[in-house]
Amino acid sequence: MSVDRSTAGNAPDHAHRKRASRGAVYAVLAVIALVFIFPFYFMAIGAFQEDPTTSLSALAPRGGWTLENFTTINERLGLLRALVNSLVFTAGVLAGTLVFGLAAGYALARLRWRGRGALFVIMLGVQMVPFQLLMIPLYVQIAGNYGLGDTYAGMILPSLINTTAVFIFRQFFRSLPESIFEAARIDGASELRVLWSIAIPMVRPAIATVVLITFIGPWNEFLWPFLITKESSMQPLAVALANYINNVAGTVANPNGAILAGACTLAFPVVILFCLFQRYFTASDIGAGIKG
């Protein structure tokens, strides 16, 4: 690196340049942030327009506001039923991940038993196995052998326990000081009691993070529920909306409004949840989860 003291030495000029360049960074980031946000604006505006078009003038509509699109999509795919299916699917995965994931994370982090090293290595490997290879045998097993097609159990089973969540729990449990656990054990607390009354209350931030990252999986998931549900009354919203986009939309005169209304209904619960709890959504936890 060459030494150029003439610029670094000139302090006022340097501070001025620094401020100008910082302003430029803000401007560029703001433009890029708009690119990321824009489709959401487009989605929200169009969902409430009588006849959403893609012309530039439609981006700042003066009139034509309506709730008709939500009525239309509700008639087509039973919005409430689809939302209930999405919720049951998501709640099942969340419950499984929290109950079994906390127990496994605790056991991996704080208990000494034969096989925990092996389980940890297997978990690392599991993160690398792509779902597409498991898709066909899982479909044969769950829809065929177990007869769980078109059931919530069949929908939930492949993602019942989120491995990334187990990693995050393990990391958090490991970071707690051993002295707390020793004290509780000396007082005669059983291991389950230690987990429930001491360890779990101390990892509340981890639980918030895990709830957030686990929630988006089943709520947004398309491929697996698409395979396992043939009955439209069992389909989560993502699958019902995708089927509408793929099949029905072509036969309807102006499907845009209904598609955007459905897209809003699917997208905004998660978007709002994430804006509210964004401080719990930190990459260090997720990165730690993935890297182990």
Next chain:
Amino acid sequence: MTTPSALAAPRARTSARDPWWRRLLGTQPLGLGMSLPYIVFLAVVMAYPLGYAVYISFFDYVFTAPGVHADHPFVGLSNYRAVLSDPRVLGSFANIAVFLVINVPLTVILSMVLASALNSLTRWTAAFRVAFYVPYVTASVSLIGVWMLMFSQDGLVNSILGPLAPDPSWLVNSHLAMPSIALFVTWKQLGFYVLLYLAALQNVPKELYESAQVDGAGAAKRFLHITVPGVRSTTLLVLILAIITGSNLFTEPYLLTNGGGPDGASASPVLLIYQKGIQQGNPDLASAIGVILVILVGLLSLISTRLTKED
């Protein structure tokens, strides 16, 4: 379990005086019990299907109704020969190559630059972070609905481009369909990778930047000589995750380009696994495609590891 000293320091190893079950299971065998549901889950949902997928790729396998017996003769590599001589399968691997060539460099460069720009700021960072990761947390199906309207023949993008608009339009143009999907996925996933780099940047020592600045190194030089090497291990993680995401591609070609069109130009291997395995009832061929795909992903990950290794 009775003396305080034994409780204060849990022993790593069992000794010969322990009962047989403790020697077999470790000092706190309850851990095994607490992990058992997860172990069963991994066995049922990962290990068994993984083995089964590899198994049926070597057999002539057809779906049967429950209770109906069918022969599944061993056919060796013939499923692999069949899929490797199928132009649609080879085309889908070529499509994924196009996807990765566009998606991976864009993802790595954009997320690294955005994260370091964000890291240099003190205000509005939470708002920017939210803006970047909102597409990541949103369902693909929702965003695909919007992109289809924006990139259709008379969509918003083409009305902005005017005479520069491609004909046929983005998603129905055999040269542009796959690049469009690659752009969509890059845009959708970028926020997650920005978060990963932001975390990594916390570990790059600030003094390095300060001393480089005193030495007169400009922003570009500091980025190239301090930031890029400083976040190398995250770059490897991003590379591998981007490759895995790309190889899992299904929803976008299925919905955005109407089942991998035009004329298979955006068909992905997973789309073919679905079509062959579930629609056409040939799980043996589908599994063979899956095995080949996983081997290719493994090779690409290995190459990424070599490329990002420190000299």
